[in-house]
Amino acid sequence: MKITINEVPKHNGKTVTIGCWLLQKRGSGKIQFLQLRDGTGFMQGVVVKANDENLFETAKHLTQETSMFVTGKIKEDGRSSFGYEMEVTAIEVIQAAEGYPITPKEHGPEFLLDNRHLWLRSRKQHAVMSIRNQIIKSTYDFFFDHGFKKIDTPILTASSAEGTTELFHTKYFEEDAYLSQSGQLHAEAAAMAHGKVFTFGPTFRAEKSKTRRHLIEFWMIEPEMAFYDHEDSLKLQEEYVQYLAEQVLKNCKLDLEALDRDITALEKIKAPFPRISYTDAIDFLHKEGFDDIEWGDDFGAPHETAIANHFDKPVFIVNYPKAIKSFYMKENPEDPRTVLCADLIAPEGYGEVIGGSERTSDYDMLLARIKELNMDVDTYQWYLDLRRYGSVPHSGFGLGLERTVAWLSGVKHVRETAPFPRLLNRLEP
Numbered sequence: 305m306k307i308t309i310n311e312v313p314k315h316n317g318k319t320v321t322i323g324c325w326l327l328q329k330r331g332s333g334k335i336q337f338l339q340l341r342d343g344t345g346f347m348q349g350v351v352v353k354a355n356d357e358n359l360f361e362t363a364k365h366l367t368q369e370t371s372m373f374v375t376g377k378i379k380e381d382g383r384s385s386f387g388y389e390m391e392v393t394a395i396e397v398i399q400a401a402e403g404y405p406i407t408p409k410e411h412g413p414e415f416l417l418d419n420r421h422l423w424l425r426s427r428k429q430h431a432v433m434s435i436r437n438q439i440i441k442s443t444y445d446f447f448f449d450h451g452f453k454k455i456d457t458p459i460l461t462a463s464s465a466e467g468t469t470e471l472f473h474t475k476y477f478e479e480d481a482y483l484s485q486s487g488q489l490h491a492e493a494a495a496m497a498h499g500k501v502f503t504f505g506p507t508f509r510a511e512k513s514k515t516r517r518h519l520i521e522f523w524m525i526e527p528e529m530a531f532y533d534h535e536d537s538l539k540l541q542e543e544y545v546q547y548l549a550e551q552v553l554k555n556c557k558l559d560l561e562a563l564d565r566d567i568t569a570l571e572k573i574k575a576p577f578p579r580i581s582y583t584d585a586i587d588f589l590h591k592e593g594f595d596d597i598e599w600g601d602d603f604g605a606p607h608e609t610a611i612a613n614h615f616d617k618p619v620f621i622v623n624y625p626k627a628i629k630s631f632y633m634k635e636n637p638e639d640p641r642t643v644l645c646a647d648l649i650a651p652e653g654y655g656e657v658i659g660g661s662e663r664t665s666d667y668d669m670l671l672a673r674i675k676e677l678n679m680d681v682d683t684y685q686w687y688l689d690l691r692r693y694g695s696v697p698h699s700g701f702g703l704g705l706e707r708t709v710a711w712l713s714g715v716k717h718v719r720e721t722a723p724f725p726r727l728l729n730r731l732e733p
Contacts, residue, residue, distance in 0.1 A: 309345035312378055312388050319393070321375040326366050327427070328408060336363040338392065340374060345558070346427060348381070349374055349390040362395050369401040369425070385561055413719075420724055421733045431559035432720055435552055435713045439705065440504075442551040443525050446544055447502045452527060455494040455501040457487030463683045470510045483508035487526050488700060489632075489687050492663060495528040495698060496690055502527040514728055515605065516717040517655050519706055521726040528700035534634075534644040534662040537699035538620060541648060541658055542575035544703075545618060549573035552712050565714040569652060572617045579620040582642065585611055602628045609653045618657070622646045631673045632687075633661040646701075654711040660701025667691035 307320045324342040331337055331351075338349040353360040366372075375394040380387060406422055416423045423429055447454070460474070460481045472483040487503035494501045503526045511518060529537065549570050552560070560567055580588070585607075586599050592610055597603070603611075603621075612619055623642040626635065633643035645661035664670045670691055674684055681688075709721035719725040724733060 306373075309340070309342045309347050312345075312347060312386075312390075315378050316380055316388065317378060319375065319377045320390075321373050322390070323373050323398075324371075325425070326368060326370045326372070327425075328368065329363070329366060331364065336360060338363060338366070338374070340390075341425070341427075341430070345386065346430075347386050347389060348384060349376060349392045351392045351395075356393070359392070359395060362397075363392070366395075366397075367401050368404045368407070371398040371401070372396055373398065385558060413717075417719065417725070417727075417730060418733075424723060427562050429720065431556075431562040432709065432713050432715055433723060434559045435556050436705070436709045436721060438552055438555050439548055439709060439712065442548050443502075443504065443544075445551075446547050447527065450500070450540075452500045452502045453494075453498045455487075455491055455498070455503055457484070457490040457494075457503045457505065459484050459506065463680070472508050472510050485509060486524065486702060488528065488702065491526055491528040491700065492687075492698065493690055495530045495700075496694065496696075499531070500527070500529045512728055516719075517605065517707060517710075519718055519722060519725055520728065522718075522722065523705040524702045525705060526700060526702040528698065530696050530698045532662075532699040533697050534646075534699055537660055537662065537701060538579075538646060539575075541646075541660060541701055542577050545577075545648070545658070546573055546575050548708065549712060560713070563714055569714075570712060574617065577618045577620055577648070578615050579622055579646075580611065581622055582624045585621050588614070600625050600627060605653075605655055608649050608655050612649045612651045612653070612655075615651065618651060619649050620646045621649060629661070631677055631679065632663050632670065634664045635669070650707070650711045652711070652714075654707060656704075657707050657711060658701050658703045660699065662697065662699040665691060665695045665697050667695065 305320050307315060307322060309322060322342055324340040327339040327341045327346065329336060329338050334353050336351040338351065340347055340349050351360055351363040373396040374390065374392055376390040376392040378388055379391055381389040405419055460476060461484050462481060471485065474481050485507055487505055491501055491503045505523065506521055507524045508521050553567060553570055583599065586597065589597055589607055589610060594607060594610065597607060611621065623636050623639065624645055625641055626643050629643050629645055633645050636642040636644050643661060647656045648658035649655060650657045667688060671688060674681055706718045706721040710718050715721060719727060
């Protein structure tokens, strides 16, 4: 009977066959321990010389990443985190791998990224991708359960959602086009048709950044909600992030263990999250000795980390200055210098994982803001139409998938959270 490793607990005491690769092996003159992987999980196979000398010799000469069918009896093993091992009775080699470049010794990050197509096979990288997969599944579950519709927005656009110049330019026949920075503007249009929608797709930022928090290509989850004010949006964000943490804790225990993740930090991700205004955050930073920032400046990584370290769970920084935020954000009626927005800052130095706001719903105010920033009114005419024909209060936010994966899995650099990361100096593999 052929099964996969994740099905092993249902076959205790039975003889089964698993198609797998050899991750590593160790042994002595009498026994070989084979670390097997098949994509669904990892487990140990044991070959005892006294049981079958020919089989033992085959196992002894297996090389790293050799593919094979392994047959044996499943037995419980309380010493293993997986809980089971196989007493191997037969090995059928499919392809004997020779000279596999990623050995158990330490390798530098550039070497590993050059071999990303192979590095993905390692136990820790497999764990990170499994956690990423769980976050993706949980995202769909959460928004579908909350009455949202999935909307696909264009990757090729004629303008920037953020009104910036950090865009990848291309030609669209005779016209200029850009790779999308966000699906937000089109998602707003969809929200006026369907009420609550979310997008989930790749976004591109032509930022020449080399920090551990940035990728050139990354994936964003962007909900947009008609008839939601800023407070409604903040509550949804709290519920969503708490749900993601709960599902990772519930379904990725072995992956978190493989990454040595401190799960007590994840167990603290419970709503409500603390809030601090941008103005109070500036005052706090000054008291902490940060003299390099003034009211009106955007926060850098050290500032966000200092603020986050003051709390034991994610924190919202609310009401940033209008001048440093996007043109579509609604002015704060209590302080016209600021807008009704929030960034959710993750603890442990992971920085901003969500940015959101209530959107300007007034046609004249949005038009004035576009003109104030010297943006092309004609390009945004369709977006202005959303305020001309049945405008309503509405809000939305964007969560960066890779930063969230890094945070929940505990890895230090976002390059490990994308299957094939695109960095400033890297376009392949």
